[in-house]
Amino acid sequence: xxxxxxxxxxxxxxxxxxxxxxxxxxxxxxxxxxxxxxxxxxxxxxxxxxxxxxxxxxxxxxxxxxxxxxxxxxxxxxxxxxxxxxxxxxxxxxxxxxxxxxxxxxxxxxxxxxxxxxxxxxxxxxxxxxxxxxxxxxxxxxxxxxxxxxxxxxxxxxxxxxxxxxxxxxxxxxxxxxxxxxxxxxxxxxxxxxxxxxxxxxxxxxxxxxxxxxxxxxxxxxxxxxxxxxxxxxxxxxxxxxxxxxxxxxxxxxxxxxxxxxxxxxxxxxxxxxxxxxxxxxxxxxxxxxxxxxxxxxxxxxxxxxxxxxxxxxxxxxxxxxxxxxxxxxxxxxxxxxxxxxxxxxxxxxxxxxxxxxxxxxxxxxxxxxxxxxxxxxxxxxxxxxxxxxxxxxxxxxxxxx
Numbered sequence: 001x002x003x004x005x006x007x008x009x010x011x012x013x014x015x016x017x018x019x020x021x022x023x024x025x026x027x028x029x030x031x032x033x034x035x036x037x038x039x040x041x042x043x044x045x046x047x048x049x050x051x052x053x054x055x056x057x058x059x060x061x062x063x064x065x066x067x068x069x070x071x072x073x074x075x076x077x078x079x080x081x082x083x084x085x086x087x088x089x090x091x092x093x094x095x096x097x098x099x100x101x102x103x104x105x106x107x108x109x110x111x112x113x114x115x116x117x118x119x120x121x122x123x124x125x126x127x128x129x130x131x132x133x134x135x136x137x138x139x140x141x142x143x144x145x146x147x148x149x150x151x152x153x154x155x156x157x158x159x160x161x162x163x164x165x166x167x168x169x170x171x172x173x174x175x176x177x178x179x180x181x182x183x184x185x186x187x188x189x190x191x192x193x194x195x196x197x198x199x200x201x202x203x204x205x206x207x208x209x210x211x212x213x214x215x216x217x218x219x220x221x222x223x224x225x226x227x228x229x230x231x232x233x234x235x236x237x238x239x240x241x242x243x244x245x246x247x248x249x250x251x252x253x254x255x256x257x258x259x260x261x262x263x264x265x266x267x268x269x270x271x272x273x274x275x276x277x278x279x280x281x282x283x284x285x286x287x288x289x290x291x292x293x294x295x296x297x298x299x300x301x302x303x304x305x306x307x308x309x310x311x312x313x314x315x316x317x318x319x320x321x322x323x324x325x326x327x328x329x330x331x332x333x334x335x336x337x338x339x340x341x342x343x344x345x346x347x348x349x350x351x352x353x354x355x356x357x358x359x360x361x362x363x364x365x366x367x368x369x370x371x372x373x374x375x376x377x378x379x380x381x382x383x384x385x386x387x388x389x390x391x392x393x394x395x396x397x398x399x400x401x402x
């Protein structure tokens with residue numbers, strides 16, 4: 001009797017175990033089926049999203065993609081579609097695109113930063129598009145085609161908007177690392193938009209450092225205690241960045257000298273070069289190589305030294321750079337008609353020592369912007385005919401079949 005009951009209990013346990021196993025299997029199958037359905041639905045939505053746009057023409061092409069002017073068929077809104085360049089990537093979407101999407105979607109919501117509306121995928125897996133708000137001009141192309149350069153009041157309006165964008169980024173511990181005229185967009189409402197965040201990186205507030213692929217450095221040095229004995233002390237750790245950032249004409253001297261622990265002040269140097277370009281109507285430092293770039297900087301601002309830039313002589317490329325005996329600053333000669341307050345602002349933004357370079361907040365508060373002529377209102381800025389309003393339907397560069 002006991003053995004029969006024991007066999008019955010074992011049989012019941014096996015049955016319960018089998019029922020439990022089958023239940024788990026069915027749960028897994030339902031979960032997998034649901035995941036596949038959701039994935040298919042998401043892919044369909046992405047494909048439909050791209051088909052909602054009508055291509056109107058190509059705007060331009062850069063290192064990381066091709067940009068098109070397009071129309072939303074449902075709302076008639078004009079947008080900019082950036083097709084991500086994938087032919088150079090073996091591991092999928094380029095890291096520059098991932099950075100740009102992450103920063104613009106999660107960190108940046110400002111009137112002077114271009115708005116990323118959505119990311120869509122085409123019929124093919126290697127066709128990825130970023131959908132941006134449309135701006136009629138980039139400032140590099142606009143300046144090349146303007147009959148008359150911007151007035152000083154108009155230049156002030158533009159640089160104030162740029163500084164507001166930079167201040168917003170730095171307050172959120174983000175440095176752009178590629179400020180230049182071609183990355184500044186302008187619409188016909190007089191609104192400047194900072195774009196192209198492929199090189200942008202976050203940094204930590206205390207040590208201006210960075211995560212991801214950058215390398216940490218931890219140095220040790222000897223120091224003596226109260227009894228005169230030497231001991232090893234670890235110095236504060238720093239983070240290393242790649243020096244291959246910022247277009248040459250706007251690259252800060254610390255980057256040119258090979259400093260890989262630079263700070264967000266490299267954006268201020270670039271913004272100073274942009275301001276000077278607005279006022280001069282030509283690039284301030286149009287070097288062709290890093291050597292000629294430094295030579296142009298030395299010629300205008302004087303040569304750096306340990307007095308004005310402590311630690312400068314220890315930078316990696318200083319030993320291989322011929323630094324002339326040129327102690328004079330010729331900014332006033334370069335801008336003879338600029339108010340002294342304007343010269344002062346340029347000097348603050350183009351200071352050799354990154355620690356003494358002014359911040360975007362300080363630049364915005366500078367009295368130069370209260371000096372006549374005052375900055376124009378955005379609504380008072382001139383409008384210009386767009387260069388890419390021409391419809392070109394013969395090309396199907398989207399790589400998609402609509």
